[in-house]
Amino acid sequence: MAQSSVAETIPQAPPRRLLDGKKRVLASAFAGTTIEWYDFYLYGTAAALIFDVQFFPSGSELGSSLAAFASLAVGFFARPLGGIIAGHLGDRVGRKALLVVSLLSMGIASTLIGLVPNFDSIGWWAAAALVVLRIVQGLSAGAEWGGSALLSVEHAPPRKRGLFGSFTQIGSAAGMLLATSAFFAVQNLLTPEQFEAFGWRIPFLASALLVALGLWIRLGVSDAPEFQELKASGNVAKAPLRDVLTKHPRVLLVTIGLRLAQNSVFYLITVYMLSYLAENRNDSTAGVTAVMIASAIGLFTGPLWGWVSDKVGRRRVTIGGIIGVAAFGWIFFAFLDAGPLAFLPIVVILGMNLAHDAIYGPHAAWFAEQFPIEIRYSGVNMGYQLGTVIGGGIMPMVAALLYVVGGHSPWLICGYLTLLCLLSLIAALAAKDPARELAISDPAHDREP
Numbered sequence: 001m002a003q004s005s006v007a008e009t010i011p012q013a014p015p016r017r018l019l020d021g022k023k024r025v026l027a028s029a030f031a032g033t034t035i036e037w038y039d040f041y042l043y044g045t046a047a048a049l050i051f052d053v054q055f056f057p058s059g060s061e062l063g064s065s066l067a068a069f070a071s072l073a074v075g076f077f078a079r080p081l082g083g084i085i086a087g088h089l090g091d092r093v094g095r096k097a098l099l100v101v102s103l104l105s106m107g108i109a110s111t112l113i114g115l116v117p118n119f120d121s122i123g124w125w126a127a128a129a130l131v132v133l134r135i136v137q138g139l140s141a142g143a144e145w146g147g148s149a150l151l152s153v154e155h156a157p158p159r160k161r162g163l164f165g166s167f168t169q170i171g172s173a174a175g176m177l178l179a180t181s182a183f184f185a186v187q188n189l190l191t192p193e194q195f196e197a198f199g200w201r202i203p204f205l206a207s208a209l210l211v212a213l214g215l216w217i218r219l220g221v222s223d224a225p226e227f228q229e230l231k232a233s234g235n236v237a238k239a240p241l242r243d244v245l246t247k248h249p250r251v252l253l254v255t256i257g258l259r260l261a262q263n264s265v266f267y268l269i270t271v272y273m274l275s276y277l278a279e280n281r282n283d284s285t286a287g288v289t290a291v292m293i294a295s296a297i298g299l300f301t302g303p304l305w306g307w308v309s310d311k312v313g314r315r316r317v318t319i320g321g322i323i324g325v326a327a328f329g330w331i332f333f334a335f336l337d338a339g340p341l342a343f344l345p346i347v348v349i350l351g352m353n354l355a356h357d358a359i360y361g362p363h364a365a366w367f368a369e370q371f372p373i374e375i376r377y378s379g380v381n382m383g384y385q386l387g388t389v390i391g392g393g394i395m396p397m398v399a400a401l402l403y404v405v406g407g408h409s410p411w412l413i414c415g416y417l418t419l420l421c422l423l424s425l426i427a428a429l430a431a432k433d434p435a436r437e438l439a440i441s442d443p444a445h446d447r448e449p
Contacts, residue, residue: 022155026167028221029152032103033171034178035214036144039110039207040075040137041179041270047072048274048396049183049284050200054118055127062404065275069397071131072271075138076393082142083385084241087378091240094223094231095147095154095377102147103218106140107211109133114204146381149364154224154373156365159310159438165364166306172360173298176270180292182206187285230373240378244371250430251370252383257427258318258366259387260420262359265325267392268332268417269294269351272399276336276410283341290345294352301353305361313436314366318428321358326421328355333410359424362435369434391420 047068056067086098113133119126148168156164182203190199222228230236237243244252274287309317328351335347363384371379399413406412 022164025151025155025221026164028218029148029167030171030174031217032099032214033144033148033168034174035207035210036103036106036141037172037175038178038210039106039175040141041176042110042182042203042207043075043113043134043137044072044267044271044396045179045183045274045288046200046204048271049278050196051130053196054200055130057119061279062400066397066400067127069271069400071127071134073393073397074131075134075141076389078135078138079142079385079388079393080382082139083146083381084142084378085139086143087146087381088239088241090143090147090150090377090381091375092236094227095151096218096221096223098143099147099151100215100218102140102143103211103214106137106144107207107214109136109140110204110207114201114207142381142385145384146377149380150368150377151221151224153365153368154226161365161368162306162309162314162362162435163303164306165368166303166361168364169306169360170299170302173295173302173357177292177295177299178210179203180270180288180295184285184288184292187288226373235374237374237378240375241382243375244379244382248371248375248379252379254427254431255367255370255380255383256387256390257423258359258363258431259384259424260391260427261322261325261417261424262356262363263388263392264395264417264420265328265351265356266360267395268329268399268413269348269356272396273336275396275400276403277341280337281341286341286344290348291352293345294348297349297353298357301357302361305358306365309362309365310435310438313433314362314369315428315431315433315436317362318359318366319425321355321360322421322424322428324355324358325351326418329414329417333414337410365435366431366433370432
């Protein structure tokens with residue numbers, strides 16, 4: 001099977017009698033990833049708004065901000081390790097089992113973050129505990145996306161993989177919406193003193209209830225028929241990660257590259273923008289509000305772009321999004337410096353829902369279409385998570401440094417984003433696009449390309 005073509009290894013549509021099962025899978029993908037990313041994104045919002053003073057007081061505003069963003073990046077560096085472990089087990093044991101573990105570990109870590117004493121109480125032990133819990137979050141997130149994406153795509157009819165996969169993607173938007181809404185609520189219901197004293201902890205503690213709900217939903221799904229058949233045949237890969245590295249290195253590089261533009265602009269908007277506005281415009285709420293609005297719209301634009309990619313192919317949609325991101329970076333920072341913040345939601349919508357979502361919506365399906373089933377979890381996870389580290393995990397920290405090096409001007413940040421877009425463009429041109437072949441084939445025959 002390892003020598004079979006990509007088109008042959010993408011799963012056939014299950015029988016129509018499994019329609020109810022498909023709906024449960026989509027519900028699980030959406031609910032589970034929403035809760036998982038709610039927990040993960042809480043940290044990014046808190047790192048931009050409060051963690052610098054709560055856990056990393058250094059006497060220097062820049063030093064504290066860099067330390068907070070560095071602790072954010074630690075979680076991203078842990079994600080590839082989580083992806084390796086989950087990919088190996090997921091290709092051998094199954095997708096569902098790993099998804100249950102990832103959701104439970106993420107929820108425990110996030111709840112404990114809400115309970116960690118701050119620097120004033122226990123000194124640097126507070127920062128150490130925060131970093132350890134962030135690592136656990138990273139390991140969990142490394143397992144989550146690939147498994148959820150594959151469950152969705154592997155249950156999908158051939159011509160609807162983009163749409164089905166987008167339910168995993170909109171879990172990210174929904175998680176961000178919940179995270180930003182939670183912080184928006186506590187910021188507006190409490191005084192600044194109350195928010196700093198205890199209010200920021202409330203969203204983290206609330207994750208315990210959400211995880212219980214997610215586990216209840218996720219335990220009701222099963223692996224796709226094709227994977228069950230592979231497992232029953234005994235043909236699972238003995239060392240899937242080794243096979244990815246030795247037999248599919250080009251595809252791995254392609255999937256890494258596909259992440260760079262999308263993930264970098266995401267964290268520029270959702271994390272770095274918050275601290276940038278607080279420093280340059282003395283505003284800590286406009287950015288949160290804009291991200292919250294764009295995240296809500298993303299619940300619709302994610303499936304839209306996934307559906308469009310089923311109709312015209314993944315490459316066309318993705319390249320349009322990459323070009324949009326490259327142009328958006330320059331417009332975005334010009335607006336942040338001088339534009340009226342009342343119009344910030346419109347600008348963020350242009351970047352998130354038109355440019356970013358055009359890349360992100362088809363991601364789940366396009367990544368799955370690059371690898372054969374016996375190594376798919378390992379390949380998808382490795383490419384996705386390594387691209388996440390390079391594109392998004394270090395972006396807030398790199399942006400903060402480039403801003404200073406650029407003479408407190410964002411031009412170097414924009415140039416760096418443009419470079420990442422160029423790399424993503426090369427990857428998009430190099431990636432296989434079975435959906436394009438299906439889109440131009442005889443629509444009367446729902447066959448594999």
